[in-house]
Amino acid sequence: MGVEVRVEGLTKSFGKQLIWGDVSLTLPAGEICVMLGPSGTGKSVFLKTLIGLLKPDQGHVHIEGTDIATCSERQLYEVRKLFGVLFQDGAMFGSMNLYDNVAFPLREHTRKSESEIRSIVMEKMEMVGLVGAEKKLPGEISGGMRKRAGLARALVLEPEILLFDEPDSGLDPVRTAFLNQLIIDLNEMTQATCLIVTHDINTARTVPDNIGLLYHRHLAMFGPREMLLSSEEPVVRQFLNAQRVGPIGMSEEKDADELAREADQELPPLPPIPLQQLPSSGVIRPTQRPPGEWCEQNGVTPPPGSFASDVVGAT
Numbered sequence: 001m002g003v004e005v006r007v008e009g010l011t012k013s014f015g016k017q018l019i020w021g022d023v024s025l026t027l028p029a030g031e032i033c034v035m036l037g038p039s040g041t042g043k044s045v046f047l048k049t050l051i052g053l054l055k056p057d058q059g060h061v062h063i064e065g066t067d068i069a070t071c072s073e074r075q076l077y078e079v080r081k082l083f084g085v086l087f088q089d090g091a092m093f094g095s096m097n098l099y100d101n102v103a104f105p106l107r108e109h110t111r112k113s114e115s116e117i118r119s120i121v122m123e124k125m126e127m128v129g130l131v132g133a134e135k136k137l138p139g140e141i142s143g144g145m146r147k148r149a150g151l152a153r154a155l156v157l158e159p160e161i162l163l164f165d166e167p168d169s170g171l172d173p174v175r176t177a178f179l180n181q182l183i184i185d186l187n188e189m190t191q192a193t194c195l196i197v198t199h200d201i202n203t204a205r206t207v208p209d210n211i212g213l214l215y216h217r218h219l220a221m222f223g224p225r226e227m228l229l230s231s232e233e234p235v236v237r238q239f240l241n242a243q244r245v246g247p248i249g250m251s252e253e254k255d256a257d258e259l260a261r262e263a264d265q266e267l268p269p270l271p272p273i274p275l276q277q278l279p280s281s282g283v284i285r286p287t288q289r290p291p292g293e294w295c296e297q298n299g300v301t302p303p304p305g306s307f308a309s310d311v312v313g314a315t
């Protein structure tokens with residue numbers, strides 16, 4: 001079972017540049033969360049702060065009784081073992097074949113025998129569909145395969161928390177759909193708490209239990225998927241529906257003149273909320289809420305056509 005990650009009042013700057021301030025959210029144990037945000041809003045910095053690769057200026061990251069922001073190096077080393085991270089390019093060692101890349105954390109962090117390592121590596125290679133490619137070098141395979149190899153490596157220490165930094169970057173829509181299915185199936189299988197940083201709106205709309213949006217140096221919103229997909233809040237609405245009309249401009253926020261010009265433009269209606277993607281087993285995950293539950297419990301009328309099986313992005 002995954003563990004909860006509780007972030008409180010987190011602030012990070014580089015020199016005088018504030019990246020984001022006062023970020024508070026909880027990644028609930030075993031749930032899948034997505035973090036969105038325009039380019040450069042500090043999503044990768046957020047991931048790195050969660051695993052203690054970057055120190056925040058203020059705030060706390062509580063994981064199983066340890067505060068990553070203030071703990072000792074020794075405690076950090078222990079807590080890091082709870083994490084599996086899939087970096088954007090898979091972060092493979094170019095001179096090692098896939099087998100040795102995937103085996104690397106086991107050889108570094110455990111005293112397991114080579115035969116134990118072999119069985120774990122092959123199990124994870126099978127999970128990500130890479131059996132037969134063990135001897136290939138990272139440079140000899142496609143970007144999608146590299147990501148799957150990176151995922152196998154992220155899984156070998158049986159992590160309780162899985163972080164994905166733009167798993168869909170550089171992948172075509174079909175490969176992205178397969179990778180998303182793999183993430184959902186892994187979550188069902190391992191119950192690890194998952195956080196996916198992505199730009200892909202379809203992923204954000206259909207995969208997670210919760211969505212967060214970083215914008216303009218703060219966390220604009222974080223909460224259940226249906227809450228954000230039914231939100232009328234301008235930034236959330238604009239981003240989750242990939243619209244030009246709204247506060248977000250080409251480089252940063254729009255200025256007052258641009259916003260005034262848009263004032264009389266009518267916003268398109270909110271699109272229907274798609275069904276959340278199921279694991280391959282077709283059975284709802286333990287942490288997944290039935291469609292429409294959040295809206296019903298919170299007295300929110302979902303946009304017309306929501307939760308129909310033929311809504312684009314439903315499968």
Ligand SMILES: Nc1ncnc2c1ncn2[C@@H]1O[C@H](COP(=O)(O)OP(=O)(O)OP(=O)(O)O)[C@@H](O)[C@H]1O
Binds near residue numbers: 014019039042044
């Ligand atoms: N180690 C660092 N030192 C100084 N500035 C940094 C460092 N790491 C990141 N930054 C700055 O922090 C800001 C946010 O970067 P980050 O990569 O987290 O954005 P992002 O939201 O993940 O962007 P994208 O969606 O384009 O990948 C950028 O302005 C970047 O230049």
